[in-house]
Each structure stands twice: as structure tokens, then as C-alpha cells.
Amino acid sequence: MCQVDEEYNDQLEKRTVPTVSQRCVKCKEGIAVLIIRAGDAFCRGCFKEYFVHKFRAMLGKNRVIFPGEKVLLAMSGGAASSSMMSQVQEGLSRDAPKKLRFIPGIIYIDEGGACGQSLEERERVIAQLEPIFRATGYPFHIVHLEQIFDLPSSVLEAVSSAPERPEGSYKAAVDQFLHNSKVKNSCLPREGNQGPTVCDAQVQISCLAIKDTPNGTPALVVRHGQDLERLFASVNTLTAKEDMLQTLRQHLIVHTARTKGYSKVMMGDSCSRLAVKLLSNISLGRGASLATDTGFSDPRYGDVVILRPMRDYSSKEIAFYNKMFRVSSVFIPGLDTKALDKASIQLLTESFVTKLQADFPSTVSTIYRTSEKLHTACPAHDSDSEPTAKCLLCVCALDTKVEEASAFHATLVSEKLSQKRVPESPLVWSAVTADVTGQCCSSGGEREGGCGTGGGGCCTSSTTPVTPDMKSLLCYSCRLTIKDMTAVDSLPRYIVSEAERRKRRYQMKQEISEFLLDEEEDEEETS
Amino acid sequence: MAAPIALHLEFGGGAELLFGGVKDHQVTLPSQSQPWDMKRLLVWIRANMLKERPELFVQGHTVRPGILVLINDADWELMGELTYELQDQDNVVFISTLHGG
Numbered sequence A: 001m002c003q004v005d006e007e008y009n010d011q012l013e014k015r016t017v018p019t020v021s022q023r024c025v026k027c028k029e030g031i032a033v034l035i036i037r038a039g040d041a042f043c044r045g046c047f048k049e050y051f052v053h054k055f056r057a058m059l060g061k062n063r064v065i066f067p068g069e070k071v072l073l074a075m076s077g078g079a080a081s082s083s084m085m086s087q088v089q090e091g092l093s094r095d096a097p098k099k100l101r102f103i104p105g106i107i108y109i110d111e112g113g114a115c116g117q118s119l120e121e122r123e124r125v126i127a128q129l130e131p132i133f134r135a136t137g138y139p140f141h142i143v144h145l146e147q148i149f150d151l152p153s154s155v156l157e158a159v160s161s162a163p164e165r166p167e168g169s170y171k172a173a174v175d176q177f178l179h180n181s182k183v184k185n186s187c188l189p190r191e192g193n194q195g196p197t198v199c200d201a202q203v204q205i206s207c208l209a210i211k212d213t214p215n216g217t218p219a220l221v222v223r224h225g226q227d228l229e230r231l232f233a234s235v236n237t238l239t240a241k242e243d244m245l246q247t248l249r250q251h252l253i254v255h256t257a258r259t260k261g262y263s264k265v266m267m268g269d270s271c272s273r274l275a276v277k278l279l280s281n282i283s284l285g286r287g288a289s290l291a292t293d294t295g296f297s298d299p300r301y302g303d304v305v306i307l308r309p310m311r312d313y314s315s316k317e318i319a320f321y322n323k324m325f326r327v328s329s330v331f332i333p334g335l336d337t338k339a340l341d342k343a344s345i346q347l348l349t350e351s352f353v354t355k356l357q358a359d360f361p362s363t364v365s366t367i368y369r370t371s372e373k374l375h376t377a378c379p380a381h382d383s384d385s386e387p388t389a390k391c392l393l394c395v396c397a398l399d400t401k402v403e404e405a406s407a408f409h410a411t412l413v414s415e416k417l418s419q420k421r422v423p424e425s426p427l428v429w430s431a432v433t434a435d436v437t438g439q440c441c442s443s444g445g446e447r448e449g450g451c452g453t454g455g456g457g458c459c460t461s462s463t464t465p466v467t468p469d470m471k472s473l474l475c476y477s478c479r480l481t482i483k484d485m486t487a488v489d490s491l492p493r494y495i496v497s498e499a500e501r502r503k504r505r506y507q508m509k510q511e512i513s514e515f516l517l518d519e520e521e522d523e524e525e526t527s
Numbered sequence B: 001m002a003a004p005i006a007l008h009l010e011f012g013g014g015a016e017l018l019f020g021g022v023k024d025h026q027v028t029l030p031s032q033s034q035p036w037d038m039k040r041l042l043v044w045i046r047a048n049m050l051k052e053r054p055e056l057f058v059q060g061h062t063v064r065p066g067i068l069v070l071i072n073d074a075d076w077e078l079m080g081e082l083t084y085e086l087q088d089q090d091n092v093v094f095i096s097t098l099h100g101g
């Protein structure tokens, strides 16, 4: 036996260059350059074709982007979103009838302020990204995360979308578009031929925050820098920080889309990324929103629909495509850079999935296929009832109005029981708000004494007028994130004031409810 | 004795942060009794190039899961991975696909 092994090893050692180069599974001729999916070897040419086709097929299959529609590409600078941008460019430059027919724009959210980057570092990143964006000829918007402190509370409202367009109208819209473009071809923006006025205006907008540097001082000037620092400093765990950042980033993107007239936003989530997101979201208590969080089309904001056209690509495919076809991307350190695997639920899940994937190459695709089967169970929608309540932060349907027998209620009950009773609050002891007044005490069960009597430190935060009201407006998962914050008043104004507005509305409704006629009675009378 | 060989190494996707933020490296592996394969290259990188946190780049005898390796623009999975015997002027690329780099 040993001898056999040795001989085998010898053979391997002698093989300096792979003697038989593997052939491509598709054309059977080209020499394979990479292995994708579970062991398929592709040559360079076939891989490019496969990659490009997949993007168009994804958009073609779903038929949600109408010709002439404005679509905002959410760029992080990373591999997946850069690859997405290259596919959009590719699709728009193609000849009819395979040409994509929407009007793209680019948004980049500079979140360096939340990740502890210096202004110089952030400026360097933007200086790297700008030429890449400019080269596309599309309008681009560079938005700093600090701008959340200037957002209006209307961001948090899900605007009801235009009524569903009937089946078959897609085809009609395409035909109409083709007809129109024949008539006034010159007016339509074409790839690399954008009207200079539009382009220049956008560039100027993005430059407003960046001033010239005559004397070497930081050129990037951002307002609310300290507010943002304070906000993220008040979040304890990396898990909640990542969740908060994701929520705030989303709000900024949706707001920009609305104010600039984009009705779709494309995000570059790959299937590797979505597999991690799916599992970590379950751990974060976002099970009820999995379909919206990971699906191709995410309608939670109503008038602005979020799309994930890269969800069929693995991160390996994306990295290889970018490398082979020179798609430039910029690595920007984030909250999780150089952090330990165990630093957050999201990182731990990523490490778990990637390690499993290394030994079992179909791990990601299996998780991903599971996500495809998920659908949001929509409560029977009747036009009379008011729209379903949405979470204040993530704008998903509230998952907290469930039957008594649910795990959620069990959690609330046990939380209530393990809590010290606060005498002055019997009036607000409803199932949902019960845990709020003694929030900090519940987390440190044994150390109740110091907490209750001292009235210092931890309890002061729960006396902030906003806190007790906020919780009932949040989904289960966002409650956990907010619970992780030491100072809820460091949240941006638009969130706090929208919370107050919703609470007031709710109270007002309660007050007048006894004077209102039942809807049923009402109907009987009118009929 | 194998002669010293010159390699071009490239790090991307955030992996470069572990190498002082430098993406491209021109290195010469010294002459040694056994031929240079990928497994020995990783040991050498760990000993001579990694500036910090080696566990974010090498785990066990191989690269950390989530870091892709290309040898002369091809997937190292097609080249025998750790057993690939390096040639003078080879081009080896490491790309992190992990979220934080």
C-alpha cells in the first residue's frame, strides 16, 4: 500500500504543468479558466457570455423595469455593485432588440463617518470613485451618511405605488417606447452621449460638499459629523451597528431616489451575500421579512422599488469577471473590516457559510434556492381596511400583531415576568409597551437594586419621552436593535418626529373611536 | 536545488489591507532544496509578508475560506491548488470576497 502511495506522489511531484488542461464544459474546445457552480469548468469566452446573459435574463424574466424608467444604481464601490454597473453599461450599449432601455443614475453613500474614517480617508475614497462614475456618463450622486440628520420624516412613509400595470402592458410599453424613440431619437439620452447639461449639473451637486484645498486642510466638509458619531457610539454591539447602518443607508437611498425622480433602485447583492443575509436575518429576528429582504423585487417603499439583479451570481463569479474583464472597484473598509469572526451575528454567519462553502460547494446555492421559495404571506387585502402597519425603521409589515400563542408573545410575557415592577406605570402596562419603562433593568436582572434605586446612568435613558412610544412602532428585530442603544435621543430627528406623529395619531384614534360608527353599520346605512 | 524564482503577487478585495495596503508585490523566492509549490508559498508569505492578523489570510495550510486564488489568470482549482508547482515569472492573485475584506 505504502509503495503505491509513494508512486502516486511521485507522479504528482513530477507534473510541473497540468498535462491535460481541462476543457470548457460548454464549448468543449476552449481551455477552462475557472470552475463555477458545483464543478463546471468554463473557458474565458463562454464565461463572459454566461455572465452577461444572466443579467439580461434576470431583468427579462421579471419584467419590472419599463422602458425609459429612471433607475438608480446603488454603488458601494465593491466588487458586486461595480460588476452590476458594468452589466448595465453593457446592456445599454447593445444593439436592439437586446438593448436595455432604462435611464440609469448612480448613488454612492459615504458612510465613513459611521466607520471611524478620517475626513482625509473619505476624501481619498471619493477621489478614487469619482472618475469611475464619471466615465459612465451617467448622473451620479455622492451622499454622506451625515445627511440623515437633514431627512424629512416623509422618508418613513411607504407611498402606495401606482396601481399594478396589467399583464401585457409591458410589451405595449416597449412598443410605444420604440415608436417614440424613432420620432425624436435625438432627445433620448444614449450611452456616452448624455446631454452635457444634465451631467454637469449632477457633478456639481456632488461637488458641493467638497471644497478646494488651498492650504492642505481637509477639503471634505460635512455637517452633523458629531451627531453621527454620537449616534453610532450609543449603539453597543457591532450586530446592532451593522443593522442600524443598513437601515439608515436605505433611507438615504430611497430619499434620493424620490427627490431625483427614480422609481427603481438596483442593489448589488450577490447570491453569496444574500445567503449570508438570509441566515443572519433569521438570527436577528427578521424571519417575517425574509422574502422582502432577499427577493429580487422589494416593494416595501411603494413608489420606489428595490431590485437585486445580481442575486444569481456568486461572489466568485463576480470576482473573476471583474478581474478578467477589468471592471474596476474600490475596496472601502467598513464596520466589519478586520473584525473577528465572532464580533457580530452577521460576521459569524458569513464565516459559517464561507467555511461550509469551501467544503461543500453547493452550500450557497442551496440556501439561495430556499430564499426563492419564500413569499410574504399577505393578509387578504380589502380596500376598506387601512393599510397594514409598517415598522418605523425597516418599513416592513409589523410582525408584532400576532396571535397570543406565538413565540413573540411568549417572549414578551417572560420579559414582563422577569422584570421589576415599576410602581408609577400601571397605566401603560399593555402587552406591547410593558417592557419599555424598565428596559435597562430587564437586561441586568440581578442588578436591579442599583438600577432602580440610584435612578442614575442607565435609567435616565428610559425617561426620554420618545423611548416608551417608539417600541410599539417597531418590528421585533428593530426593537432588538433599538434596545441595544444607550441613548435613543441620538437618533436623527426624522425618526423621532415620525414616531411622535404616529403615536399622536394612534392616541387620537383611540380617543375618537367610541364616537365613530362601525364600518359595518356605516355600510348598512348608506346602502 | 531549485533556483530562486521571481513572482508577481497581487492582493485585492480588501486582502491588501493585511499587506500594508499595497496591492502589487514583486517578490523573489530564495533557492531551496524542494521545489516551490503553493503550499510553501503560503508559508513564505505568512513569514515574510503579512503585516498583521495572519489568521485573516491563512487558515490551516491553505488560504482563508472566501479568498480566491488565481494563478496566471486561471482558477487555482484547475491547477492543483496547493500542489501547483510555481514557475519563474508566475502571476498569483489573491482576492477576498468577504464583506469586510
Ligand SMILES: [Zn+2]
Binding pocket: A024, A025, A026, A027, A028, A029, A030, A042, A043, A044, A045, A046, A047
Ligand atoms: Zn467554452
Ligand SMILES: [Zn+2]
Binding pocket: A391, A392, A393, A394, A395, A396, A474, A475, A476, A477, A478, A479
Ligand atoms: Zn423593523
